[in-house]
Amino acid sequence: VLIGHRGLANYLTWTAGAYATAGTGGAPLFSSVAFDLGVPDLYAPLMTGQAVHLLPQDFDTSDLGTLLADGGPYAFIKLTPGHLDLLSQQLTDEQVRDLAGLVIAAGDSFTHRLAERWAAAAGPGGTRLAAEYGPTEITVGNSAHFLPADGTAHGPVTTELVSIGRAVPNTTMYVLDERLRPLPLGVPGEVWIGGTGLARGYAGRPDLTAERFLPDPYGAPGARIYRTGDLARVLPDGSLDFVARIDH
Incomplete structure (x- = not known):
């Protein structure tokens, strides 16, 4: 995937403001730098003068x-829901409470049940x-949803998964039908994304690039x-609820 510097700069500028400001303790890096999960953990602290x-x-x-409890508290930690589930089993309630200002789960299905279990351990504050x-x-990413302190959803829960939120600045998210027309509230459709962070395409695969990347009609x-x-x-409220993969 061919990613431009402008898209990376846009994403990191947003994470520096949205994630790194949750504290002053920096972030832990425990995934490979070749895996985009670790991009904000590596760069956002450095952009804000943190470790x-x-x-x-x-x-x-x-x-x-x-390892994480001994090194905290951090400003933020980005990890997978699998990591979060593991930590909820390994840490005491006090360690969960003091671990970081913010923990971001990404890269896999994030359930309301896991979010509420974590929030119950963390407690108010x-x-x-x-x-x-x-x-x-x-x-790396183009939308986020920040949960309230009790880990519950805003409004009625329509799926077992936590909302994927709204598009970050300078990116777009549409829910469209097969003819690329916007769908009404609550009607499932395919997610199309665009904006500053969009890749140029696939290296050496013009056919696949043409299939997956189309002109933005809006x-x-x-x-x-x-x-x-x-x-x-x-x-x-304008946020998106993930329903399923089309090919599943």
Whole structure:
């Protein structure tokens, strides 16, 4: 995937303001730098004058909770829902409460049940949660949902998964039908994304690029959108609820 510097700069500028300001303790880096999950953990602290805490490369996942608790509190931690589930089992309620200003779950399905379990352990004033969404084709991520302190959803829960939120600045998200027409509130459709972070395409694959990246019918001249293959519905507050993969 061909990602431009402008898209990366846009994403990191947003994460520096949205994530790194949750505290002053920087962030831990425990995933490969080749994996885009670690991009904000590496760069956002440095952009805000904070530390990056490097965990041992060969650590055992059974030690993850101890390693993170010993190095905290952090401003933020970005990890997968699987990591979050593991930490909720490894950490005491006090350690969950004091772990970080914000923990962001991304890269996999994030359930309301897990969010509420974490929030119950963190208690009022403890580590907050957020969900981030976005494939590699949009430079790491392009939407986020910040949960309230009790970990519950805003309004009625329509799926078992936490909302994927709203598009970050300078990016777009549409829920469209097969003819690329916007769908009404609550009606599932395919998620199309675009904006500053959109990739140029696939290296050496002009055929696949032409199939997945199309002109944006609602954007400025020359703008494009990417077909994610994800189904979602628009909620009354403008955020999106993930429903399923189209191919599942």
